[in-house]
Amino acid sequence: MHRPTLFDSFFLGGFECSTHRRADGRRLDMLAATGHDRWAAQDLTSLRLHGIRGVRDGFRWHLIERVPGQYDWSSVLPQVQAAAERETQVIWDLCHYGWPDDIDIWRPEFVERFARFAAAAARLVADHSDAVPFYAPINEISFWSWAGGDMAMMNPMGRGRGLELKHQLVRASMAAIDAIREVDRRARFVQVDPVIHVRATSVRPGPQREAENCRQAQFDGWDLLSGRLWPGMGGKPEYLDIIGVNYYSDNQWYLGGDTIPVGHPDYRPFSGILSEIHKRYGRPILVAETGAEGDLRGEWLGYVSEQVAMAQARGVPVEGICLYPVLDYPGWENDRHCPTGLYGFPDSEGIRPLHPGLADELHRQQARFAELAKTAKASLG
Template sequence: MKAGRGRLVLRQRDLGFGLIDRSLVNSEIIAGFECGLVHGGRHDLLQTTRHMPSGRMRDHLRIARNHGVFTARDGLVPGHDAVERLRIAQDEGVQTIWDLSHYHRIDDPGAYVRAIVRQAQAVCGAERLWLCPVNEPSLYPMLAGMSREHAVNMAVVMAEEARHLHPSVGILVNDPITGVGDRQFAATDAIVSRTFVDVIGVNYYPHTARTSLSKVLLKTWRRYGKPIMVSETSWHDGHSVHHRRYPGLNKGSWLRHVQDEVKIANDRGVEVIGICWYPMVDCPPWHAPRSRNRWSHGLIRQDLSVDPALSAELMAMMPHAAAA
């Protein structure tokens, strides 16, 4: 059926909120694992969250899987062993969408993606390789010290090269889209106009939202006519703006709120393939990588215990709970 304004998408209804195409994602809720290089390049979030092959990566994936989450966003970013990361995700049975640059500067993006594709084929054969070439290109001037145009060019080069080399590549592009003005879509427009994109990602948080998520999803659908992912959202227990804007909510009720907004968009013909809770693991403040404190925005705590409100919500969504 041709994509376009007001298209009715016929999909399998699953768990009550989405119309899900199982050829794209394996679970409606997606576990997002921080893989960014932040605080002027001095804070590697993969290291400080211990989401490493030699650390707790397997533990994190197993906890997510035990909550019915079988798809993840993770990173094959510079400075980390891509082969080991690919192998662990495959061993744990978690479908993964891999960020290649999450505020990282890559001097030769073509060479970098060629190496990643070779490594992915060595570990995973010809199975579909999902990539997010550049996370949030509109924020690169502030967080990575390069222009938005540079970040867009990097994304296009890596997407094109990956499609040329791999028999089955899926491309996610994502950016903060928190309103419906044209400026919100500038970076995504620039990428979509130059290369084929499979899924449009919308990053939407309580403290930056300018309008309702359902309106954002509808505007994004009408603009691109492509499947959409809520590619980042979460609730931060310690964020005063979250509590001021949405009094009385917690992580579990924020997830329900997002699901309700997705359902509204679904009912108007928008194809939303999943919601990524980002991040899944509490992390130190970006500006304080050595801090013993953690931002409380994930399911998984520093000691591998879980947030009770979000855990309960995810467990209630699992098929055995629905059947009961």
């Protein structure tokens, strides 16, 4: 049985920090929309009340580097300082779909500017904490390449350029890792992407191959970073440190069709997906995003936790589960209230309502994993 030791708490909280432009040109800023940029200190204090001492949080590059080469840290300092003061471990997202407007993401300049920005961000983090830093350089390389490079759902609104965008994002991630390691050799890196399962409804070879090719595409970002795929790009095993898997209830579907529901005979258990990831890469795993809406929040956390425990029992090194988003947020496309969080929107004093169902399930699962850790420790003598 695997005994996790990487993070300060097994359950983490993730603050939605997307900053992309939608197809209509509007830029989103989820840290502002949820109020976390204003109430970071209160938010971290509230999470610690529920045993959460590690989080995912984000730098908003487009606010920090409005002028090339000039960094204004005022938008992120409250988060950095709050984490240091509350001794909260942070995985810092450096590019969560957004970048400064003056940069052409398709040009080499994007990679170069991002590397310099990443190094500057690492120096800021080092100035405020002696703890080992964690970074997620580019969020969801494979998903972003599809959504922004093939489907024009978000910036850079490309069509038929997904592979090109994927290569550019991989280059940027590798350059950022190199730059950060020049600042702090201790730095750890989480490479985050969704894990999926796709099935064909037809038994014919063509649809079966197409479904499997779609499923295999989930590995492209990690394969490119590690040099398993297209090693001429410069990928190396050391670029793949910690694998962050994002998993929701709609991450399994029929090719060109509906979502496969949990419990259906065609639904692949999450524990099997985790085992495949471990067998393929042999790296520590973080469930970097998972959650559900409304009253399904607790039930979904129960399912994911059960599956993670099963995977750990087989020796899969799952190091943590991140509740994401840990705060309710407005929907990307329509601003609707998305009730996903442990906490809701803040009032004028920064006080947020707690979702008791998710809190209760979180406490049950914390007790479960604490007992499992105790058992694993005892078995080691």
